Amino acid sequence: MTFDYDDQNIFAKILRGEIPNQTVYESDHALAFKDINPQATHHVLVIPKGPYMSLDHFAIEAPTEEQAGFMAAVGEVCKLLELDSGFRAICNTRIHGVQEVPHFHMHIVGGEQLGQMLP
Numbered sequence: 001m002t003f004d005y006d007d008q009n010i011f012a013k014i015l016r017g018e019i020p021n022q023t024v025y026e027s028d029h030a031l032a033f034k035d036i037n038p039q040a041t042h043h044v045l046v047i048p049k050g051p052y053m054s055l056d057h058f059a060i061e062a063p064t065e066e067q068a069g070f071m072a073a074v075g076e077v078c079k080l081l082e083l084d085s086g087f088r089a090i091c092n093t094r095i096h097g098v099q100e101v102p103h104f105h106m107h108i109v110g111g112e113q114l115g116q117m118l119p
Contacts, residue, residue, distance in 0.1 A: 003061070004053070005051040005053050005103075006053075006102050007051060009101050010103075011045075011101050012103060014031070014033070021034070024044050024081075025073060025080060027069055027073050028049070029048060029049055029050075029066050029068075029069025029072075030048055030049060030073035031046075031047055031073075032044050032045065032046040032047075032073055032076075039109055040109045040111055041110070042111035043108070043109050044081065044108045045107060046073055046105065046108060047106075048069075048104055050062055050066055054094060054099065054104050055093050057104060074106060077108050081108070081110065081111065087108055087110030087111075088107075088110065088114055088117065089106055089107070089109075090107040091106050091107075092107075
């Protein structure tokens with residue numbers, strides 16, 4: 001599979017500071033910010049700072065240090081949001097996965113009882 005990253009996507013622009021966001025957490029490898037269309041009490045997007053299109057692109061090409069830094073950021077977001085009762089982590093990928101922005105991102109959704117994900 002070939003990955004052709006588009007550096008003009010909205011998350012790339014957020015990372016460059018061209019578009020504002022409501023930052024929840026930031027590290028050397030990741031940025032976490034509030035979703036502009038939240039689906040629950042807490043809905044945060046965690047994105048790597050590197051140019052990765054999707055979860056599989058990130059898993060295949062990101063160095064171990066970036067992968068570990070991203071997962072550590074996910075953990076920090078969950079702690080900051082106090083998601084002790086649980087949460088959902090979602091990574092939509094490409095057309096069939098209904099990925100809207102071609103930059104790998106993980107949705108952290110929680111703070112309330114969530115319904116069944118798939119029928």
